[in-house]
Amino acid sequence: xxxxxxxxxxxxxxxxxxxxxxxxxxxxxxxxxxxxxxxxxxxxxxxxxxxxxxxxxxxxxxxxxxxxxxxxxxxxxxxxxxxxxxxxxxxxxxxxxxxxxxxxxxxxxxxxxxxxxxxxxxxxxxxxxxxxxxxxxxxxxxxxxxxxx
Numbered sequence: 108x109x110x111x112x113x114x115x116x117x118x119x120x121x122x123x124x125x126x127x128x129x130x131x132x133x134x135x136x137x138x139x140x141x142x143x144x145x146x147x148x149x150x151x152x153x154x155x156x157x158x159x160x161x162x163x164x165x166x167x168x169x170x171x172x173x174x175x176x177x178x179x180x181x182x183x184x185x186x187x188x189x190x191x192x193x194x195x196x197x198x199x200x201x202x203x204x205x206x207x208x209x210x211x212x213x214x215x216x217x218x219x220x221x222x223x224x225x226x227x228x229x230x231x232x233x234x235x236x237x238x239x240x241x242x243x244x245x246x247x248x249x250x251x252x253x254x255x256x
Contacts, residue, residue: 118175120163124155125178128222160188160223168194175217182221189217206233210240212247
């Protein structure tokens with residue numbers, strides 16, 4: 108039996124289009140015992156997503172947080188910003204399978220979700236599966252090493 112620590116330090120970041128889900132995910136994570144830090148935005152007023160996604164992703168790259176969840180309308184731009192940070196492996200997730208494979212095969216330490224693309228209950232389930240799924244290692248390690256070459 109594997110004894111896994113369940114509590115993690117998790118960063119959150121969103122633009123205005125992901126604000127509602129960010130708040131719901133933050134409550135979900137806190138209720139599960141995780142330590143969270145919200146990098147903003149803090150309302151539905153229009154903002155530029157890189158201003159909030161970059162700091163969240165950088166906090167993971169620096170090792171201050173183990174993982175991050177970033178959100179926007181589609182999740183695409185947020186994933187692009189996060190993946191520009193060396194050491195971040197952000198998976199754009201639209202269903203449970205993409206979250207599971209993002210962890211198993213890519214050791215995704217950040218996920219991006221689109222509030223306008225999926226329902227809130229699905230978003231919470233994606234986060235749960237992503238947190239609980241281990242990295243498989245093995246043949247995937249050499250592929251991940253090539254990302255940072």
